[in-house]
Amino acid sequence: MYPFEYVRPASVEEAIGLRRADAGAQWLAGGMTLLPSMKLRLAAPSQLIDLTDVEGLDEWSIGDEHIVLGSMSSHRRVAEADEVRTRIQALSTVAAGIGDPQVRNRGTLGGSIANNDPAADYPAALLGLGATIRTSQREISADEFFKDFFETVLEDDELVVAVSFPVPRRAAYLKFRTPGSRYALVGVMVAETRDGVRVAVTGAGPGVYRATQLETALAEDFRPEALVGLDMSPDGLNADMHGSPEYRAHLTGVLARRATAQAIACEN
Amino acid sequence: MIPLQLKVNGEPVAAEIEPATLLVELLRDQLGLTGTHVGCDTSQCGCCVVHVDGVALKSCTLLAISAQGSDVVTIEGLATGATLHPMQKAFHECHALQCGYCTPGMIMSAVALLERNPDPNEAEVREGLEGNLCRCTGYHNIVRAVLAAAAEMRGG
Incomplete structure (x- = not known):
């Protein structure tokens, strides 16, 4: 260093x-x-x-329609909290699957989203659940927040304070992990929210994105069968030693179907 | 240089450090506690796991200054005199190490695992040790040792 x-x-x-x-x-x-x-x-x-001693960044506010988690919340705290699990099981799953136990003891929600690693889990959770990011200056929807490869709309002097997650009707997150790094080769959040169906994909492309084709199909018929035969395009997806764009496109469809089935099976 | 005060294995420690000093560097280079190992130096392998205020962390990816005022326990702090911690004893008895390089981190992670879950099943042990890599044993005897230590610590 x-x-x-x-x-x-x-x-x-x-x-x-x-x-x-x-x-x-x-x-x-x-x-x-x-x-x-x-x-x-x-x-x-x-x-x-x-930011360890900054007052207020670890505060939570838990309601029936929204849960608000401070930006310095560790992955472990989110993963283990009953008040999160009972309202948004998929969010517990996301936090519990990041890195390894020691990384989860230390890594934070705010750090993960500000970094916006293209294979990180939390960006898919925020985008898939339609969360709102509260900063020191403003509120930003997840749709606007994540811009590109390791890039967000945050200004240099803007600090993430908390994230507000609307409680979905049902949701599930599944990822296919790269065993070495435990990052998502592909991760998919499928959520039926009060504002419609949302499907967010991480790991596959240069940044997290919504799979609108899958959203449209699920909005009509929220069953895995509705996604059968929808071939995801590999255009613009990542190619590296772990997988080709075609492989990632295929995985996206597979994980979306499985996540849909899981969301149906464990409705919140 | 920044003044740092913390406890290491129950003893108060005062040191002057550069902000860039990692906790593992403080432990090994300044305090001579070389039981905590550096394997990958990229927070993958878990050789450097210590407890900071009761939480298992990778000390190669933690600034020493972040442990200001904390209570740090390393592998050297587990045994009571000549009496091994039950986890150390179980690793010995179950032949859970070969070269021994990963062992300190493996044991510190395993102790933290049992503090949260005193009666884990095999799958939970394997999941709990996901952040610790061993290139010798194939993990089997490590898992056996953790289960044996858990039974002993529960008084079974």
């Missing part, structure tokens, strides 16, 4: 002030991506603003 300064603010305002004063600074949440990136010298921030 290159040397850096380290600060530990106590409030959102203080954290933003520090960020504005140093264009090379970065937020440090769980550090499960940032620290390895710094060790590889892929990132070299001049300053790390550790």
Whole structure:
């Protein structure tokens, strides 16, 4: 790692002030991506603003229609919370499947979505469930939030404070893991929300996206059978040592059918 | 340099560190606690697992400064004098190690696993040790050791 300064603010305002004063600074949440990136010298921030002590970022508000989870919530906390599982089982599944136990002990919701790794799980959860991201400045829908490869609409001095998830009628998340990294080769969130059916896909393309073709079919008939014969296009999907675009396109269809069946089987 | 104060294996420790110092570097290089190993150095292999305030973490991917004020337990802190922790004893008795490189992290993860789930089945043990890689044993005897330690710690 290159040397850096380290600060530990106590409030959102203080954290933003520090960020504005140093264009090379970065937020440090769980550090499960940032620290390895710094060790590889892929990132070299001049300053790390550790968010551990920032007041309010671990607060939750649980309602029947929405659950709001603070950005510093660890994956383990989300995975193990009864109040999450009983309302959005699929969200528990997402959190419980990230990385490994030690990574889940440390990694955070806000860190994951701000990083927007094209194979991360949480972006699919937020996009599939139609979540809203609350930042220090505004509220952003998941549809707008995730832009492209490791890119979001967040400004440099904008901090993710919490995420509000609407409780769906039924939803399920399935991923086909790359065994080495435990990232999704392809992951699919299928949700029947109050505003319609949503299908979000991670791992397959350069960033998380909605599979509108599958959404349309499921909106008419929410059964796995409705997706049979819908061939996903491999155009624009990722090609790497783990799988071809054609393979990822095929997996997307398979996982969407299985997730639909699972959503039906364990309705919330 | 930043002043750091924490507890390591029950003893208060004060150190001056650079912000970029990793917890594993503090433990091994400054405190001489070389039982915590560095394997992959990329948070995949789990050789470096220690407990920070009772939570199992990969110390190669944690800034030492993040452990400010914390209670850190390493493999050296498990035994009581000459009496091995039940998990260490079970690893010994079940032949759960060959080269031994992954063993400290494996044991620290296994102890944390049993704190959360004192009576795991085999699948839960394998899932709980997913963040720890072993290139020698094929895992079978490791799983056996964890189950044996669990039984002993439950008083069975």
